[in-house]
Amino acid sequence: MRLSKLFRYITSAAIISSASAVTASFAATPDFRNPADSSAAFLRLRCSLDPHDQKYSAWTATVYAQVPGQKLKPLLGFEGYNVCRVVKEADGSYKLLTREVSYYRDLKTGKIIEQWDNPYTGKTDDVMHVHNDPVNSAMPAHGSGKYALPWVVMGDEVMLLVDVPLEYPNELSPAKFPEESSGDHYIASEHFGFFAKLADMKNPKLQSVPYVNSWFRTGPWLPWMKMGQRPGGLVYSGEGRKLDSFAELPAEVQAYTRKHFPKFIDAPTEFVSPNETTWSVYRDMKNAQATGTPANPPATTKP
Template sequence: MEDLVDMIRVRADLAGSEVVLWWTGDVYAWAPDSGPHHIYGFEGVNVARAVAVEGGYELLTREAAFYLDPRSREILDQWDNKFTGERVDVLHVWNDPVNQRWPADGPYGPFRVPRVRIGEDVIFNTDVLLAYPSPLPVAEFPDNSGSDTYRAMELFQFFTRATDVDDPEVTDVPCTLSWTRVAPWLPWMRMADRPGALVYHCRGAKLAGWAEVPERTRDFVAEHGPQYAHAPEAWSGPNETSWTYFQKHAAGNPSFR
């Protein structure tokens, strides 16, 4: 139970207040005999609320993130695909919801999160290894999907001060974070079954509130999805991903197919 409570304190707030995580970084293309290539910047926010439930906690979140020109750092509308020679429309990340259930004792045993104490710091890490049927079967999405199985890795590290973690009165532990993601080509890139992958390399922090999110990102969210400035009020599902979001948009927008 200690790991669960501490991770809620680090990732969210044990008292149930909204918590904003912000990150920024870059995306690289990794292909056989090519590159690696720096193809985008990337910046986003996740707003979360932890809710105590029987047997553990629910983490209620939604997130928005945007692909940027790697040099100017402006939010992209279109992208020139150097691999195919095609200009494509960019579909940003608008995932609502992104909810998780964290049971104190689940099907694989008690909740555990590895941590390392280095001097006055404590580092928590969570490695999420994913493999499940793709929402975009190749037969239906030959230009957008290279496999009927979605495979990816989401690798998180949360950096905290030992004095905060050791104090049970601190319900909302300040942290900075790193996030690395290895994933297939994005569907809107129209890479079909070309071999290769994307590597995301980002860093960020838990902020004091929405007002600390960079102004450009706050403005973009306010214009295109103001609900993303707040966490969900209640559990809902299924979770949205870039793949399911693309599936919905492709149905009504032939330019993505």
């Protein structure tokens, strides 16, 4: 779930408010729709404004194949989480520090898998689970930017629905990675729906607001599937919620993380860049294998 793309998108010109600025502070203004307080309002929902508190955005989804002229075909289960913490800077801006893992499951057994029988190529692929670190975001201070989020209030419920179209140069060039690359450009989309109680969002005493969410994604074949530029791609359909602790995650997710990705139990403590994606992690892994050198460690460039 590419949450870092969501944060960059919601602060972009795509939804910048043309309304006049409202300058009251968040604590004095329980209306979370105040454009001047969008960062704080969103971070209360997404994570927590308490820098000593970390939250877990957990999800479960089904991955479908979308082939032109055919109905969607369920391929894999997909379950994981993003662990986050928020740091407020001296200038009033925020840093959202996160990392995320997500594991592919067999749809029949429900078990996390290490290999997958590809129904389109007839080959058995080694599965590369999602393990992206960092997945960080910066958000502006109170009163700066004044971007309006598309909140929808229905009765005693609040919805935040955001669609994120994506297009940028592919980390895996088709010339160097003909089996893994979908083309010169990475083209995908992410669609988020966050749902919370109106009373919670209007309560300025809450540093963190509970939510449940929906998530929908379209994207290319995964690099480890080695489908190249074969027509079609993947559709992800899932749901999730905010959790207060690692212990609330499914037992198998906890055990697999402790064994294979123990640092993903906790959120990062400092902001570094650039962010990682499945495509960049795969590229670094393959380059390391080709040169016989260890893969690059997570990014360490500070702003």
